[in-house]
Amino acid sequence: MTEQSDMETGAPISPQITRMRHELHRRNLKVASSERLTPHMIRLTLEGSELEGFVSAAPDDHFKLFVPDGEEGDARRDYTPRLYKDGRLTVDVVDHPGGPAADWARLAATGDSVMIGGPRGSVVIGGDIRHWVLIGDETALPAIGRRIEELPAESSVMSIVAVPGPEDEQRFETAARHDPVWLHRPLSEATEARPYIEALEKIDLPPQTFVWVAAEAAVAREIRSYLLDRGHDLQWIKASGYWIKGQADASDKSIGE
Ligand SMILES: Cc1cc2nc3c(=O)[nH]c(=O)nc-3n(C[C@H](O)[C@H](O)[C@H](O)COP(=O)(O)OP(=O)(O)OC[C@H]3O[C@@H](n4cnc5c(N)ncnc54)[C@H](O)[C@@H]3O)c2cc1C
Known part of the structure; x- marks a missing residue:
């Protein structure tokens, strides 16, 4: 594995990773609006006075969404605060078959009650990052x-x-220089790493490129291994499994850490 170094001094360069803790709150909220953003993504906007003090310091933060588990209890699932603005929290939920959170989101309507918990913390990635490569499936799209x-x-x-x-x-509206690559495959092939690796084979990964990956856990693991085999410095990669094929309520948030 190559260590990245300052071109003038030869000193190793690392990204700055800052871990923050936030006071854990449960918040009772209402659905303010629900729309079909794209065929497989439901966008919900949540509101309520209990959102006061909500903090999300990093784009890949997550909070718990409490939804009915179908047996008079709650199922808790991880979701990304896509946007928190003007006292409203936006969450984008992938419409996939067979999960209580996706089932709940599909039917959520204005005025419905919902509880969230967190974010409990944030991992802020900073420092002298010259280029970002953000890789993922539709569950990673809110963070990306x-x-x-x-x-x-x-x-x-x-x-x-x-x-x-x-x-x-x-x-996405951005001031940054953004080069998007979209890969198309049915949801049933979301556990295939090959399309991502073929796309990565076509691009350069210059020094001080931070590669962020989130997808089905086996896919994220395979992409991470590819990057390491290619010589990309471990410190410049963050890979997470946002869901696990065939398992409910499952993730691997910090692969290799
Ligand atoms: C840090 C973090 C942030 C996340 N942010 C988001 C987000 O903003 N939006 C979002 O939609 N998801 C996000 N996810 C992923 C989400 O938490 C999972 O997809 C979760 O499993 C969905 O819960 P569920 O109740 O719908 O399905 P579950 O009950 O957990 O799973 C039921 C079945 O569906 C399968 N499954 C789960 N997710 C998918 C999927 N996406 N595609 C196909 N099959 C699936 C499971 O393998 C299982 O077999 C995030 C995950 C993490 C760890």
């Missing part, structure tokens, strides 16, 4: 979209995102 939108004007970012078809692609 938010990061692209939050990057400042001088930054450069490439996204490699797999979605079922062209109508599932999203546009």
Whole structure:
């Protein structure tokens, strides 16, 4: 594995990773609006006075969404705060078959009650990052979209995102230089790493490129291994399994850490 170093001094360069803790709150909220953003993505906006003090310091933060488990209890699932603005929280939920959170989101209507918990903490990635490569499936799209939108004007970012078809692609308003690559495959092939690796084989990964990956856990693991085999420095990669094929309520949030 190659260590990245300053071209003038030869000193190793690492990205700055800052871990923050937030006070854990449960919040009772209402659905303010629900829309079908794309064929496989439901956008919900949540509101309520209990959102006061809500903090999300990093685009890949997550909170718990409490939804009915079908047996008079709650199922808790992880979702990304896609946008928190003007006292409203936006969450984008992938419409996949057979999960209580996706089932709940599909039917959520204005005025419905919902509880969230967290975010419990944030991992802020900073430092001298010259280029970002953001890789993921549709569950990663909220975090990827938010990061692209939050990057400042001088930054450069490439996204490699797999979605079922062209109508599932999203546009992001950003001051950064953004180069999007969209891969198309049905949801039933969301556990295939090959399309991402083929896309990665076509691009350069210059020094000080931070590669962020989130997808089905086996896919994220395979992409991470490919990057390491290619010599990309471990410190410049963050890979997470946002869901696990065939398992409910499952993730692997920090692969290799
Ligand atoms: C940090 C983090 C942030 C996340 N942010 C988001 C987000 O913003 N939006 C979002 O939609 N998801 C997000 N996810 C993923 C989400 O938590 C999972 O997809 C979750 O399993 C969905 O819950 P469920 O109740 O619908 O399905 P579950 O009950 O958990 O799973 C039921 C079945 O569906 C399968 N499954 C789960 N997710 C998918 C999927 N996406 N495609 C196909 N099959 C699936 C499971 O393998 C299982 O067999 C995030 C995950 C993490 C760890």
